[in-house]
Amino acid sequence: LWGYEEVRSPVIEFVDALSIGVDPDFIDNMFKFQDRDGKILALRAEMTTPIARIVATKMSSKPKPLRLFYICNVFRYNRSYFEKLREFHQAGVELIGCNKPEADGEIISLLLFSTEKIGLDKVRIDLGHAGLLSEILNIMRLQESEKEFFQRILKSRNTAKIEKFTEDFNTPSELKDLLLRLLKCARLKDLQSISLDSGLVKVQKIFEELLEINDILFDYGVEKEVFFDFSLVRGIGYYTGVVFEASVSNIGLPLGGGGRYDNLLEKLSGVKLPATGFAIEVEKCLWALDNRDLEISKRNEPKVLVKSKSRSAGIKVSKFLRDAKIPCLLNFDEADVKDVIEYAKQVGISHVIFAGSSTEEPLEIHDVKLGLVEKSKLQSFVKSVRNRYYE
Structure with a gap:
């Protein structure tokens, strides 16, 4: 329903290829062996x-x-x-080639949508920002070992230990106050109440990014499931922006998580390509579901691309289509009609919807396969698609 296509990778690869951008501890936990030529291989x-x-x-x-x-x-x-499971299954998505907050909002919303569809309710998302934590630690001028130790203290949320650490390292009072206030923020919107020193330009930019993501999550109707955790870090080193973990109350560990990794592809190819994604562990989901039966259906479906002048209207149109079981994806780029249609042809889109600032207005609908253009209300379009593909 969200327009994602399946990709598969080899189970066995050279360990050097699997080690790019990840922490040494993570590499140590790989299963490694030699081939006939003495080269080191690893299981993904x-x-x-x-x-x-x-x-x-x-x-x-x-x-x-x-x-x-x-x-x-x-x-x-x-x-x-x-x-203790040495082999387990991951289900996940990657959105590659878009650095806008809308991409992060889509990924987080898709995670919540997916867990809901398999029967998990009350899923909680804890969200932090790798760049925010990294920037503040750099401002504190800590050594790597000191950063690791301080991150453990932050994770414990022990105010007394945090204050003692900042005093021992002569942390400016303004920065210490910022740390304590960030730890008290439970929601992204709470960042609005924090006043920043004019010199913290990068921190201010990250605040703006997080607040915009909160607005996007509000448009998707999932902002109440997302909590802010300044101390959150993921165990893999390639994250550069938003990071998050999903959990449910009957499991003591996260079901999975993800985040933004804008530098990883550049390390692989030399070409900078932003990306974000998530992965959940299937076995943990089954455990949380308490072995309930799952029903999976497959059918040949259309695919709709939504391009809107208004972000809110675009999300509403896509939500309406998904509620009607019609797969769709949002276009975030500021491309003209010709470029959008060309993109749709290349990736197998059946229809492109150009929406205005309101979902009540007639939509301009392009049938990519037939080359037809018409004006139609959203409800009428859904009815015609269902008659064409499902009846």
């Missing part, structure tokens, strides 16, 4: 890096953004929990 331990390599080497000429999904087994040595 996660899917983002393999997919990034495929995009960089096999899909570089394809029109962007790319929307890709996967359901694959991965292999990792874990030391705790029922993460």
Whole structure:
């Protein structure tokens, strides 16, 4: 319903290819072995890096953004929990080639949409920002070992230990106050109440980005499920922006998570290509569902691209289509009609909807396959599509 296409990667790759952009501890947890020539191979331990390599080497000429999904087994040595599983399955998506907050909003909303569709309710998203935490730690002028230690203190939310650490390292009072106020923020909108020093330009920019993402989540109707956690970090080193984890109350560990990684593809191909995505662990979802039966349906469906002058109107149109079980995707770029139609032809879109600032206005609908253009109300369009594809 969201316009993502399946991609698969090899189970075995050279360890150097799987190690780009990830932390040393993560590399240590890979299952590694030698081939006949003595080269070190590894079983894939996660899917983002393999997919990034495929995009960089096999899909570089394809029109962007790319929307890709996967359901694959991965292999990792874990030391705790029922993460004692050495092989487990990840289901996830990657949105590659768009650096706008709308892409992050889509990914987070899709995660919540997906968990709801498999029967999980009350899923909570904890969201942080890798760049925000990194910038503040850099301002504090800490060594790497000190950063790691301080991040553990932040995660514990022990105010007394945080204050002692900042005093020991002569942290300016304004910065210490900012740290404590960030830890008290429970929602993204709470960032509005924090006044920043004029010198914290990067921090201010990140605040603006997070507040815009909150507005986008509001448009999707999921902002109440998202909580702000300044101390949140992911265990993989390639994240550069928003990071998040999904959890439910009956599991003590996250179902999965994701975030923005704008530098990973550049390390693989030399071409800077922004990206964001998420992965959830299938076994954890099944555990949370308490072995309930799942019903999966497959059918041949149309695919609709929505281009709107108004973000809010575009999201409303896409939500209406998805509620009607019609797959659709949003266009974030400021491209003209000709370029949008050309993009639609290349990626297999059946219809393009050009919406105005209100969903009550007639929509300009392009039938890409038949080359026809018409004005129609959204309800009429949905009826005609269902008659054409499903009746």
